Amino acid sequence: MSKKVVLILSCITLLFSCKKDDGSWKKAADNPEFLRKTQLQVTESIIHDIFAPPVSSRIYSYASLAAYEALVPANKGLKSMVGQFNGFEKVYKPEPNKEYCYALAATRAFLTIGKNLTFAQDVYVDFEKKLWADYKATGIPEEVFENSIAFGDSVAASIMNYSKKDNYKQTRGFRFTVTNKPGTWVPTPPAYLDAVEPHWTKIRSFTMDSSAQFRPIPPSKFDLTKGSEYYQEVMDCYNTVKNLTDEQRAICNFWDCNPFKMNITGHAMFATKKVSPGGHWMGIVSQVSRNQKADIYTTARAYLLTSVAVFDGFISCWTEKYRTVRIRPETIINAAIDKDWQPVLQTPPFPEYTSGHSVISGAASVSLSSVLGDNVAFADSTEIPYGLPVRKFTSFTQAADEASISRLYGGIHFRPALNNGLVQGRAIGNWIVGKIKTN
Structure with a gap:
């Protein structure tokens, strides 16, 4: 190859390598x-x-x-x-x-x-x-x-x-001591697992002044006397599950979000895994931000405020759970009402009051509404990978309400844990929206 040809090829290569970036990418x-x-x-x-x-x-x-x-x-x-x-x-x-x-x-x-x-x-x-x-x-x-x-x-x-400074490492390895006092939580079927994260109250929150800042009103006094407030709550749960409609059953299954469900068939036992409650709400952020054609900044803001609301919501909720240590419906109904009664959903391994789904859904719905808007209709396909159909909602508030009531339909919470949990969660969401400035 002549020196002239080599020189021409070198110039062409240099020309392309030095081509100015036009920013089209x-x-x-x-x-x-x-x-x-x-x-x-x-x-x-x-x-x-x-x-x-x-x-x-x-x-x-x-x-x-x-x-x-x-x-x-x-x-x-x-x-x-x-x-x-x-x-x-x-x-x-x-x-x-x-x-x-x-x-x-x-x-x-x-x-x-x-x-x-x-x-x-x-x-x-x-x-x-x-x-x-x-x-x-x-x-x-x-x-x-x-x-x-x-x-x-x-x-x-x-x-x-x-x-690394949020106390997560320091709370690993501790177990909860079951007292067997009347009305207090004990492990539930079928796996009788230890209580989950009994020291989560010690985790540093992102926004709250303390883990007890949004303490809900106390649960009803444990009293199985017929006609008492607590007895009525027990019977409300018992009868709701016994008379579920197809729509109520669909709701409780859609919002199950059980990360580790134990399945028992005869002598065989196996686990199935699903998205967590927080993961479900992060999925909602993805779907709605995509539908709205939100840019990268709005999408990131929505992820941030929703995830922080869920995180601080869990701290607040878990603080109350391990303060009151309330018994689950399955335990008390089997012991005092009907030994053969079973909830639709598998009872998760931690105390009953307040409802985690209610708290974090209430908090997430408020935070998410502050970014993507109120009364945003959307179709939620989060549960399709688990064989469940799309559900449609008129707003994040409606979705939170449904997530909350699903726990009564599933037989794993009493109604006050849901209602008071929503109040607790929405207070946290409003606190975050008022305190944290993203723009």
């Missing part, structure tokens, strides 16, 4: 669908690892915080949670004179936290390969890609450091 790379797919993948890992509902909420909230903080430098309308969340003092900042794709950094930060806080790393391998390949297919320059990945990892490291 930015719109495609800013697509919030990357973040939504990542949220779903973290949910799949949570389901695989069978995390308890409060622990699942911790994973979602830190992942959502990381994604949100990675976007703050890109949008002057977003306010950092530094100084707003309890104990959150600093977060990594982008380096000057470097170009970033902040949407990519946010997705990377969410995924990194999810991987760090879950166990089954192999479930991420194929997903992650395709995720980064899809980003590169937008035409993002290699340097911008690498800068964004590094920034996302640095933000995630900041959030992981923050998470």
Whole structure:
């Protein structure tokens, strides 16, 4: 090959390599669908690892915080949670004179936290390969890609450091002591599992002044005298389950959200796994933000406020559960009313009052409404992977109401735990919306 030809080819190569980036890749790379797919993948890992509902909420909230903080430098309308969340003092900042794709950094930060806080790393391998390949297919320059990945990892490291001071590690390994006092919780069939997360009240919340800040009114006095308030609540649950309509049964199954259901057939026992209550609400965020064509910033805000509402809601609810330690319907009905009665849903392994679904759904619905709007009609397909059909709602409030009453239909809560739990949760949601400023 002549020197002249070599020189021409070199010039052509140099011309293409120095082609100015026209930024045409930015719109495609800013697509919030990357973040939504990542949220779903973290949910799949949570389901695989069978995390308890409060622990699942911790994973979602830190992942959502990381994604949100990675976007703050890109949008002057977003306010950092530094100084707003309890104990959150600093977060990594982008380096000057470097170009970033902040949407990519946010997705990377969410995924990194999810991987760090879950166990089954192999479930991420194929997903992650395709995720980064899809980003590169937008035409993002290699340097911008690498800068964004590094920034996302640095933000995630900041959030992981923050998470290490929330007392989670210090509450591992402790068991709850059953007292067998009248009216108090004892393990329930079929697995008779130990009580879940009895020390969750010690976990640092993101926004509350204390875990007891939103303490509900006390439950009814334990009194099985016919005609007493408590006896009427017991019979309300008993008769509701005995006379369920098909629609009520569909409602209780749709909102089951049992991460670990034990199935017993003869001498065989096996478990089935589902999305957690918090995971269900994160799924709602994904669906509605997609329907509204929300941008990456609005989607990240919705994930953040919803996950934090669920997280703080669990702290408040679990504080009350282990303060009152109330007996479950299955236990008291079998002992005092009908030994053959069974709930429709499997009774979860923790005390009855207040209802976790009610508290976190009430909190999530308020927080989510503050971002995506009131009276937003949507079709919820979260439970399709578990063989359940889509359910339609006129608002997040209606969805929360239905999630709450589902626990009575399922026979695992008395009505006051639902009503008072919704009040408790909505108070938490209103507190978060009034206290935390995202824009």
